[in-house]
Amino acid sequence: MKSVKQLTLEGTLTEVTSLIEKRIDLYLREFPRFIEPKGENTFGFWVQTVADIQLLDLELKGLTKSYRIDVINRTVEFEGDPEFVKYRVAHLEKVQNEKTLYTDFVDTFNDTNAYAFHNLYPYKGKFYPRIVRTLINAFKLDEKSLILDPFNGSGTTTHEASLMGIKSVGVELTPMGFIMSKLKNDLLFIKESELKFTEKELKEIFRSIEAKNWEYHNDTIHKLMLLLYFDTIDAFERTSRYNKKGKVGLFIDKYKYILDCYNKTMEIKRKWNLNFVSAEIYEGDTLELRQFDWMEEKFDAVITSPPYFFSIDYVGKDKVAYEYLGISMEQLRSKYLGMKNNVSYKGRYPARIIQYYIDLKRSIENIYWVLKDGGKLAIIVGDSTLQGKKLPTTLMTKKFCEEVGFKFERLIFNPLLGERNRAIRGESIIICSKT
Numbered sequence: 001m002k003s004v005k006q007l008t009l010e011g012t013l014t015e016v017t018s019l020i021e022k023r024i025d026l027y028l029r030e031f032p033r034f035i036e037p038k039g040e041n042t043f044g045f046w047v048q049t050v051a052d053i054q055l056l057d058l059e060l061k062g063l064t065k066s067y068r069i070d071v072i073n074r075t076v077e078f079e080g081d082p083e084f085v086k087y088r089v090a091h092l093e094k095v096q097n098e099k100t101l102y103t104d105f106v107d108t109f110n111d112t113n114a115y116a117f118h119n120l121y122p123y124k125g126k127f128y129p130r131i132v133r134t135l136i137n138a139f140k141l142d143e144k145s146l147i148l149d150p151f152n153g154s155g156t157t158t159h160e161a162s163l164m165g166i167k168s169v170g171v172e173l174t175p176m177g178f179i180m181s182k183l184k185n186d187l188l189f190i191k192e193s194e195l196k197f198t199e200k201e202l203k204e205i206f207r208s209i210e211a212k213n214w215e216y217h218n219d220t221i222h223k224l225m226l227l228l229y230f231d232t233i234d235a236f237e238r239t240s241r242y243n244k245k246g247k248v249g250l251f252i253d254k255y256k257y258i259l260d261c262y263n264k265t266m267e268i269k270r271k272w273n274l275n276f277v278s279a280e281i282y283e284g285d286t287l288e289l290r291q292f293d294w295m296e297e298k299f300d301a302v303i304t305s306p307p308y309f310f311s312i313d314y315v316g317k318d319k320v321a322y323e324y325l326g327i328s329m330e331q332l333r334s335k336y337l338g339m340k341n342n343v344s345y346k347g348r349y350p351a352r353i354i355q356y357y358i359d360l361k362r363s364i365e366n367i368y369w370v371l372k373d374g375g376k377l378a379i380i381v382g383d384s385t386l387q388g389k390k391l392p393t394t395l396m397t398k399k400f401c402e403e404v405g406f407k408f409e410r411l412i413f414n415p416l417l418g419e420r421n422r423a424i425r426g427e428s429i430i431i432c433s434k435t
Contacts, residue, residue: 043075090134113130117187117258121231135378147161148299150363150366153180171285173336183220187224203248212324226321299371299375378430379401383428412428414426
């Protein structure tokens with residue numbers, strides 16, 4: 001048996017320094033032996049909760065013929081097309097000892113969810129793109145499929161579908177959500193030359209926006225620069241940490257971040273020979289979805305998450321943008337689920353809660369209307385707390401789905417780890433089918 005020489009910290013400073021360097025190199029190679037799973041098909045490091053295991057199980061059902069999950073050793077055995085799984089799976093780090101496409105996104109962007117343009121602009125309450133990818137896999141959707149997100153928010157569903165080469169449609173009520181969704185989509189198809197600006201040009205753009213006379217021939221660039229400006233001004237209103245850098249300096253940094261995201265995304269596209277597909281984004285109200293008469297029984301799946309007006313001020317978070325654009329925040333708030341004040345009610349719960357659930361059921365009726373027979377619904381909801389009382393939004397949503405005509409299939413609870421005083425401690429993924 002080969003003996004390993006013990007490295008002890010003895011000797012001169014030079015000798016000790018050399019030994020420390022040797023230890024660092026040795027232990028960097030050694031430590032992964034204790035923690036990395038052994039096998040051809042291994043979990044990603046981001047699989048950390050029971051919910052993650054359930055999500056892995058869910059997507060393997062859609063991607064393989066049969067499979068076995070070894071939770072202890074963090075490995076999977078499956079029967080199916082390994083190349084297809086490598087391109088699609090969201091929870092495995094390696095397939096047949098080769099890095100998956102999702103792992104390449106994670107490694108390139110150093111984040112499990114902020115890859116491509118998912119981190120374009122701060123947005124409270126958005127759900128994880130990894131969840132969207134998982135559901136697309138679970139529903140066996142492909143390039144012939146069509147997905148709808150009727151509460152499109154910042155465009156997580158439509159952006160992830162585009163990255164996977166699947167057609168999608170997003171409907172969003174708020175102007176800022178609409179702009180974000182459109183930008184995430186359009187930046188995937190813009191020419192690299194259109195994104196080339198010098199620091200001098202960026203300084204001039206900042207001053208033009210500040211003076212409210214910013215115009216540009218390319219609508220994508222026009223909206224992108226506005227968004228970066230809003231993000232910059234909002235950052236200065238919230239914290240003093242950027243004072244030394246200055247507003248123009250931060251604006252330029254944010255532009256460079258987007259350019260870096262573009263370059264990384266295009267490199268992955270070339271490397272994996274991906275086919276990005278453009279999404280259709282509409283500004284509209286889910287409660288009025290039937291005004292889009294072409295949508296009736298058009299979609300193979302709906303993947304969505306209704307707004308949590310109880311816990312998140314979706315309009316107020318974009319105060320800087322709406323004041324700049326001259327858009328009334330109160331009028332926007334009045335359009336949200338539960339905020340129309342149609343219900344005259346006095347009881348144990350505020351009228352807006354009753355109105356919210358009435359509007360939520362109407363939304364689910366419209367979702368049923370747009371889905372094909374056999375179409376799938378994944379609706380992600382959390383139980384908010386209002387005035388110290390927990391609201392049973394998860395079960396209310398499940399019951400509404402069943403009352404409308406959906407067949408309930410599965411519920412996965414995904415805890416939101418962190419502070420114990422969160423208004424929403426976790427989210428549930430409710431999966432149904434139209435029968």
